[in-house]
Amino acid sequence: MSAQSQVLGVKKPARSWLRGLLLDWERTQLVITFTLMLLVAVIGLLFPSPYVLGILILATLYAYIGITWNIVAGFAGQLLIAHVIFLGIGAYTTIVLNDNFGISPWLGIPAAGLVAGLLGLLVAAVTLRYGLKADYFALFTIALLVSLRTLFLKWQFVGGALGLWLQLGNTGWGNMIFATKGPYLIIALALLAFGVIVQYRIYLSKMGKYLLAIREDEAAAAALGVNTSLYKTLAVVTGAAMAGIGGGFYVMYVAFVEPPQVFDLGFNVEIVMASPIIGGLGSLAGPILGAFVNKPLAELIRGMLAAQTSGTTLIIYGSFLVLSIMFMPRGLAGVVHSLYLRLARRWAGDGTGGS
Amino acid sequence: MTLSILLQLIINGLFTGGIYALVAVGLTLIYGVMLILNFAHGEFLMLGMYIAFWAFTLFHIDPYLAALLAAVLVFGLGALIQRGLIQHVLSSHPLNQIVLLLGVSTLITGLVQFFWSADPRSIHVAYETSVVVLLGLRFSIPKMVAFFGALFIAIGLYVFLRATKTGKAIRAVSQSRQAALLMGINVNWIYVLTFGIGTAVTAVGGVLLTPTYTIIPTVGQQFAVIAFVVVVLGTMGNFIGAFLGGLIIGVVEAFAGYFLGGDVKIIASMLVFILILLFRPAGLLGRKPG
Numbered sequence: 001m002s003a004q005s006q007v008l009g010v011k012k013p014a015r016s017w018l019r020g021l022l023l024d025w026e027r028t029q030l031v032i033t034f035t036l037m038l039l040v041a042v043i044g045l046l047f048p049s050p051y052v053l054g055i056l057i058l059a060t061l062y063a064y065i066g067i068t069w070n071i072v073a074g075f076a077g078q079l080l081i082a083h084v085i086f087l088g089i090g091a092y093t094t095i096v097l098n099d100n101f102g103i104s105p106w107l108g109i110p111a112a113g114l115v116a117g118l119l120g121l122l123v124a125a126v127t128l129r130y131g132l133k134a135d136y137f138a139l140f141t142i143a144l145l146v147s148l149r150t151l152f153l154k155w156q157f158v159g160g161a162l163g164l165w166l167q168l169g170n171t172g173w174g175n176m177i178f179a180t181k182g183p184y185l186i187i188a189l190a191l192l193a194f195g196v197i198v199q200y201r202i203y204l205s206k207m208g209k210y211l212l213a214i215r216e217d218e219a220a221a222a223a224l225g226v227n228t229s230l231y232k233t234l235a236v237v238t239g240a241a242m243a244g245i246g247g248g249f250y251v252m253y254v255a256f257v258e259p260p261q262v263f264d265l266g267f268n269v270e271i272v273m274a275s276p277i278i279g280g281l282g283s284l285a286g287p288i289l290g291a292f293v294n295k296p297l298a299e300l301i302r303g304m305l306a307a308q309t310s311g312t313t314l315i316i317y318g319s320f321l322v323l324s325i326m327f328m329p330r331g332l333a334g335v336v337h338s339l340y341l342r343l344a345r346r347w348a349g350d351g352t353g354g355s
Numbered sequence: 356m357t358l359s360i361l362l363q364l365i366i367n368g369l370f371t372g373g374i375y376a377l378v379a380v381g382l383t384l385i386y387g388v389m390l391i392l393n394f395a396h397g398e399f400l401m402l403g404m405y406i407a408f409w410a411f412t413l414f415h416i417d418p419y420l421a422a423l424l425a426a427v428l429v430f431g432l433g434a435l436i437q438r439g440l441i442q443h444v445l446s447s448h449p450l451n452q453i454v455l456l457l458g459v460s461t462l463i464t465g466l467v468q469f470f471w472s473a474d475p476r477s478i479h480v481a482y483e484t485s486v487v488v489l490l491g492l493r494f495s496i497p498k499m500v501a502f503f504g505a506l507f508i509a510i511g512l513y514v515f516l517r518a519t520k521t522g523k524a525i526r527a528v529s530q531s532r533q534a535a536l537l538m539g540i541n542v543n544w545i546y547v548l549t550f551g552i553g554t555a556v557t558a559v560g561g562v563l564l565t566p567t568y569t570i571i572p573t574v575g576q577q578f579a580v581i582a583f584v585v586v587v588l589g590t591m592g593n594f595i596g597a598f599l600g601g602l603i604i605g606v607v608e609a610f611a612g613y614f615l616g617g618d619v620k621i622i623a624s625m626l627v628f629i630l631i632l633l634f635r636p637a638g639l640l641g642r643k644p645g
Contacts (some may be wrong), residue, residue, distance in 0.1 A: 007453065073450055101423060114532065126632050135392055137633060138453055139583040142394075144496075146580045147625040153621060161507055269461050310473045311572070314465025321458025323446060325451055 023344055026203065027287055029285035032336070033196050036292050037189055044185050047110070053181035055110050057253060059082060065246045066275030066287030067195040072239040074282035077215030077230055078128075079138035081143035083272045086116040087242040088262030089148075089279035090247025092158055095257055099167045105176040109248030115242020117130050124233040130222070142265070152291035161256025166251065173274065176252050184253050191249055195242060196288070203284060215282075229267035243272075270317045280331025289332045294320060359491050364609045366492060372605020373502035377560040378578055379585035379597040381510050385553035387529040387592030389440065389546055391452050395460035396582060399429055399554040403561030404570045405467065411478045411565075418478065419500065422562040426555045433554030434547045442546065467572045476570045481567045501563035503560025508556055509598055516594070525549055529592065577621065579609075584628045590638030601641065 019025050040056050065087060065150065072080045090112035097108040097297025123144065129136040153161045167173045178184060202208045210231045213221040221230045251257050298316050306314055324331065377404055378400060394503030394603035402423040436459060444452050452615050456595065485496035516522035527535040528545045536542050561575075568574070585604050589596025 016488060074520075075449065077450065079450055079453060081457070109594055126629055132632070132636050134449065134589070136587065136636070138392060138394075139587060140628065140632065143580045143583055143625055146576060147622055150619055166513075250605050265457070266461055266464065273457070274455060281450070309469030311465040314461050315469060317467075318458050318462030318465050321454055322440065322462060325447075325455040325458065326440065329447070329451060342637070 001272075008094055013194075019347065022346065025344075026200070026284060027339060028260075028340060029283065029333070030196070030200060031261065032285045033288045036288055037192060037196075040292065041185075041189060044182070047163050050181055050184060051113060053185055055296055057181060057300055059183050060185065060192050061246060061250060061253075061269055062275045062295055063288045063291035064188070064192045064195045065243060065271050066279070066291055067192075067199050068239045068242040068246060069272050070276045070281065070287050071199060071211075072235050073132040073148055074286070075208060075215065076211040077108050077135050077204065077282075078232055078235065080141055080239070081138045082265065082268055083139065083239065083243060084253050084268035085145050085148055085263065086120060086243035087247035087250065087271065088257075088259075089119055089256045090116045090244030091246075091251035091262055092152070092164075092249035093244070095166055099164060104174065105248065105252050109245055109252070112248035113241040113245040116247065117241030119244075120237045120240025121233065122234045123240075128229055128232045128236065130229045136149045137207065145265065145268070149259045152259040159258070161259070163256060163261070166255035168255070178353050187249060188253075191246065192288070196284075198238075198242065200284060207231060218274050236347040257296060266314050266317070270313065270319060274317050276331075277321055280333030280337075283331065283333035283337070285336070286331050286333040289336070293332065360538030362622055363492055363575075365606055366494065367498075368609030369602055370495070370498040370605070371608065372602040373476055373505040373582050374564060374601075375562050375578070375585055375605050376598040376601025377505040377563075378511065378557050379582040379601045380594060381553040381557040381590065382557075382582045382615070383586045383589070383592055383594060383597040384512075384525075385550055386524060387584065388549040389441075389445065391445070391456070391613040392449075393550075393553065394453055394456040394579075395436075396462065396554070396557060397461045397503045397577070397579030399433065399462040399574035399575070400561035400564075401467065401518070401570070402429055402463070402573060402576050403558030404474075404565050404568070405471065406558070407562040407565040408476050408478055408570055411480075418480065418562055418565045422504070422559045425558045425562045428616070429558035430555035431552040434551035437547050437550035441550065442543065445546070457570070460625065462573050464575075467544075471572075475574055477568070478623070479563055480566050497566040500569070504563050505560060508559060512556060513594060521548070580621065581624055584624045584631075587628065588631055588638055590641035591638050593638070596638060596640040623644070 003307075020070050021031065040060060044053055046153075065083075068086075069083045072078050072083070091331045093112040093115045094108040096112060097103040098105055103111075108303070111134065124334055154156055158164060164176075171177050171179050171184070177188070194355055200319050202211075210221065213224070213226055214228050214231060218228055221245065247262070274288045274294045275290035277290065278294050279286030279288065296315075298320075301316050302312055328335065330337070361629075364429065378396070382393055385391065385396075391548065395566050406425040406428060406574075407421040410416040410424060411418055414426070419635065440455060441452070444455050466634055480497075482496050487494045487499075503596040516526055524540045525545055525548065527540060528549075532542060532643070535545070560578075578598050581604060582601075585600040586597050588599030588603065589598070604627065607627060608620040611620040615623070635641075
């Protein structure tokens with residue numbers, strides 16, 4: 001091996017595996033992601049107050065939901081706006097299975113993924129056929145959100161306007177009901193790890209390349225033989241199913257669901273869009289960076305305003321979106337990426353310059 | 356179902372549809388010229404309603420007179436938002452434009468809720484329940500005024516676009532931005548003007564609703580969604596299509612409300628939306644497939 005290096009005239013760096021890891025931006029983003037998750041776990045261990053844990057759990061969930069939207073909107077560039085409908089459907093599926101049929105959330109949450117995935121398939125079938133304007137998809141999902149809210153407000157089986165409270169059984173892992181918040185953080189981090197790995201696998205796969213091609217130029221991708229309708233549908237179904245799973249966990253954590261809470265555009269902006277937009281849409285680390293910045297920051301601002309007045313959350317998240325698009329269109333990941341490129345050039349420079 | 360009920364439903368539907376038409380005309384004008392979907396559209400309608408409410412509550416100005424005030428104020432706000440924010444993302448990915456406008460929409464809703472609270476508001480005028488009975492059919496006065504007001508403004512806007520030099524410039528930009536630039540049209544100014552006009556007519560639509568509607572900060576969403584359906588039905592960017600589409604959706608809703616109950620009539624719009632997407636994606640007046 002060293003002989004080979006000599007032939008090329010390059011001295012083999014001492015810590016080559018680390019160098020190899022860090023000279024690959026995709027892997028570097030994975031390192032950033034898992035470092036942040038480790039940090040969240042450590043903070044949770046050091047400050048196990050319900051307040052801190054509550055913020056960490058929601059930030060972790062926002063990161064996961066952000067990933068599910070990133071796959072559709074970030075990778076494939078699809079105008080899936082009201083993604084929160086899949087989360088809402090998932091939340092309702094899990095809580096109805098738990099309350100009315102006594103089915104454990106360990107089965108109810110995967111079922112939520114299935115139902116949300118099916119809804120995603122239906123939406124894609126109506127709006128993503130080849131040749132339809134992309135704008136229709138955006139309009140359709142918003143119309144669907146408002147329709148679902150109206151429908152669920154009237155549908156007594158799912159609690160109507162009163163919503164549904166989680167029927168609390170015995171605490172413990174079997175029922176996914178806990179007296180303290182620690183276990184919820186463990187589950188949320190596991191869920192996020194699942195999301196991070198799925199996102200990474202998709203990004204590296206053939207499907208990931210096709211999605212990026214569709215985002216950059218759909219007509220060109222189609223001309224090169226990519227079945228664009230199929231891959232757009234796959235992206236939507238994957239994102240929807242994963243968001244449904246997130247919704248299942250969400251309802252187990254907050255123990256309550258009502259139509260104006262989940263089928264709401266403000267909630268959509270907060271839980272779906274804010275993290276990937278602030279973090280950098282289309283990047284691997286974006287949703288995680290964004291979530292772990294936006295949630296604590298929002299709590300901080302809300303604390304400073306000392307206001308429980310309604311509207312503060314909307315003002316905060318509305319400003320987040322506007323400011324990000326105006327001043328940081330590539331998000332935090334974009335900022336980190338330019339820093340990284342500068343550093344990577346220097347490291348790469350060391351490697352060759354030593355010979 | 357008797358003939359009189361049928362006629363009554365059609366009249367009620369047309370009256371509501373007039374407002375949908377006006378709101379949709381604003382949306383389709385903006386889309387036609389700038390090719391952006393105004394996801395904050397409903398919020399401008401909501402602002403129009405609040406302007407009418409405050410003008411009435413604080414200064415006892417009749418809501419119909421407040422329409423002028425709302426038009427001027429919302430035109431200014433719309434022009435400002437276009438110049439300061441939207442102008443900078445006109446060449447970005449559509450997702451960036453939508454996210455920006457959703458951000459603006461969320462921000463406006465939040466500010467209104469923060470300063471004026473989320474409590475439902477309504478104004479009470481002497482004529483709010485006045486009805487004219489003609490040939491056994493009931494015509495609600497405020498709804499009739501709203502309908503003819505919307506019709507009047509839409510026709511005025513149409514004449515403006517057809518007959519004046521500025522209107523022709525707006526239509527030129529919507530046909531071809533490049534050609535309009537070469538003809539010496541100040542395209543950026545046309546954008547500001549179009550967004551201002553589009554949002555101002557929407558706000559006037561909101562004002563016309565105030566005597567008969569309860570005002571809450573999220574009231575715009577429902578109307579925005581209906582406007583989305585209407586512009587797709589009437590072919591996106593098509594002025595006359597949007598107006599006819601608004602009337603059609605109004606009538607469809609009136610019938611859905613009669614048979615299914617008033618609260619679920621939005622579901623009827625949704626079904627219309629699905630049917631257009633499946634069978635006539637180009638809309639009623641479109642030739643090419645959407």
